[in-house]
Amino acid sequence: MNNEQIILGLLYKKERTGYELNEVFKDIFSHFYDASFGMIYPTLRRLAKNGLVSKKMVVQSGRPNKNVYEITEAGKKIFEESLTSTMIPDTRHSDFLMRLYFGEYETLAELTNIIQEQIHWLTDQIEKLQTRLADWPNITKTQKLSFSIGIAEYQAQLKVLQDAIKE
Numbered sequence: 085m086n087n088e089q090i091i092l093g094l095l096y097k098k099e100r101t102g103y104e105l106n107e108v109f110k111d112i113f114s115h116f117y118d119a120s121f122g123m124i125y126p127t128l129r130r131l132a133k134n135g136l137v138s139k140k141m142v143v144q145s146g147r148p149n150k151n152v153y154e155i156t157e158a159g160k161k162i163f164e165e166s167l168t169s170t171m172i173p174d175t176r177h178s179d180f181l182m183r184l185y186f187g188e189y190e191t192l193a194e195l196t197n198i199i200q201e202q203i204h205w206l207t208d209q210i211e212k213l214q215t216r217l218a219d220w221p222n223i224t225k226t227q228k229l230s231f232s233i234g235i236a237e238y239q240a241q242l243k244v245l246q247d248a249i250k251e
Contacts, residue, residue: 085166087119087127088136092155092163095137099154102128115213115234128153136162199245206242210235 085093094100094108102124109119131137136159142150155163180202187195217223217231 085172087123088131089163089166090117090119091124091127091131092136092159092166095153095155096160096163099152101150101152103150105153111216115209115238116230131159135159196249199249203242203245203249206238206245210238210242213238 091105094105100108102121105124105128106119106121109117109124113119128137128139132139132153135156137153137155139151139153142152144150180198183190183198184195190198213231213235217228217235220227223231
């Protein structure tokens with residue numbers, strides 16, 4: 085799915101601000117999709133320009149006004165069509181794996197250090213996902229499956245790296 089389809093999906097159940105969308109990307113999608121305000125707001129502007137979302141300004145006293153986005157009927161149709169479109173194969177971009185691949189140019193101490201850093205990062209990610217999963221009320225079966233896959237992938241990587249350190 086592309087950025088537009090994902091944002092339409094997030095707006096499908098309820099209206100949200102750009103900040104709220106960013107929180108979902110940061111807290112819920114962090115283990116499988118990377119996004120930032122730099123992607124979210126231009127995408128929202130494009131969706132609004134194309135009539136797929138509407139925007140309303142909410143005036144707040146003592147705080148800046150906020151824009152709330154809601155999916156339109158046309159946007160719902162586009163999102164629903166995206167759910168039945170051909171899936172794009174997963175891609176992966178990993179700085180850690182690239183450094184590991186070129187590890188022959190590193191000292192053993194440097195390699196050990198980057199592996200230990202990755203072990204620490206993976207351990208932290210597993211803990212975060214498990215906590216989010218445990219604290220998420222009304223999680224659907226498919227949302228739980230998504231988190232479980234993320235946890236399992238991180239655990240598998242962690243085991244391989246821990247075994248490598250032992251060697």
